[in-house]
Amino acid sequence: MSVREEFDDWATSGRDRGMEERHWHTAKHALARIPVEPGDTVLDLGCGSGYAGRALRDTKDAGRIYGLDGSPEMAHNAAGYTDDEQVSYLVGDFGSLPFGENTIDHVWSMEAFYYAADPRETLAEIARVLRPGGTFYCAVNYYEENVHSHQWQEKISIEMTRWDREQYRDAFRESGLYVAEQDTIPDREITIPAEAEFPTQNWDTREEMVERYREFGTLLTVGVAP
Numbered sequence: 001m002s003v004r005e006e007f008d009d010w011a012t013s014g015r016d017r018g019m020e021e022r023h024w025h026t027a028k029h030a031l032a033r034i035p036v037e038p039g040d041t042v043l044d045l046g047c048g049s050g051y052a053g054r055a056l057r058d059t060k061d062a063g064r065i066y067g068l069d070g071s072p073e074m075a076h077n078a079a080g081y082t083d084d085e086q087v088s089y090l091v092g093d094f095g096s097l098p099f100g101e102n103t104i105d106h107v108w109s110m111e112a113f114y115y116a117a118d119p120r121e122t123l124a125e126i127a128r129v130l131r132p133g134g135t136f137y138c139a140v141n142y143y144e145e146n147v148h149s150h151q152w153q154e155k156i157s158i159e160m161t162r163w164d165r166e167q168y169r170d171a172f173r174e175s176g177l178y179v180a181e182q183d184t185i186p187d188r189e190i191t192i193p194a195e196a197e198f199p200t201q202n203w204d205t206r207e208e209m210v211e212r213y214r215e216f217g218t219l220l221t222v223g224v225a226p
């Protein structure tokens with residue numbers, strides 16, 4: 001299945017909003033850290049429902065928002081959730097960003113970067129479009145140290161890249177970005193049931209669930225264009 005087929009299915013069955021709800025728990029903390037100045041242009045890679053760009057318009061007065069997604073249905077849904085003319089949703093692929101050199105102030109991506117067919121090519125594209133001093137805030141829940149995420153690959157036909165923290169930093173540097181920060185953001189909002197309720201449908205033990213959400217959380221790597 002292609003990115004388009006897989007995620008068009010997700011969008012038409014309402015999973016775009018389901019992801020938004022779950023990802024918001026940690027995404028909002030990462031978004032709050034992006035040094036967006038009023039009027040800045042922001043690109044959201046793999047935007048899904050497009051919530052992140054809309055939040056940056058509301059909270060930081062971002063100027064122009066582009067949400068790019070490989071699924072036309074995701075982009076279509078996202079466009080339907082706003083009438084803000086400064087926000088646009090485009091269909092495109094991470095391998096070739098439809099923007100000129102030095103045109104974007106900040107790039108954001110939540111739970112999407114590892115679907116890139118060639119993540120190093122995508123980083124090179126991000127480095128190309130970012131203005132000097134611009135940032136890339138890359139947030140992922142699928143990464144090597146998060147052992148509970150490893151099984152996700154079995155559930156999806158698109159090949160996913162599972163880097164560890166160091167591989168993210170190395171790849172960012174190879175693309176020409178400085179690494180300004182790397183951190184994990186715990187999800188403190190997901191409900192963790194009492195011990196007596198385990199095993200649940202998804203978790204064998206409470207300890208595993210606590211580790212996944214409270215200890216591992218979302219890996220954030222921040223790159224800065226020189």
Ligand SMILES: C[S@@+](CC[C@H](N)C(=O)[O-])C[C@H]1O[C@@H](n2cnc3c(N)ncnc32)[C@H](O)[C@@H]1O
Pocket residue numbers: 003007016019020023027045046047048049068069070071074092093094095109110111112115116117
């Ligand atoms: C798991 S969803 C995350 C959506 C959103 N960022 C969120 O936090 O809810 C991943 C999104 O990335 C998009 N995507 C995956 N691979 C892509 C690619 N190579 N080019 C463009 N979009 C891609 C998918 O269509 C999907 O909407």
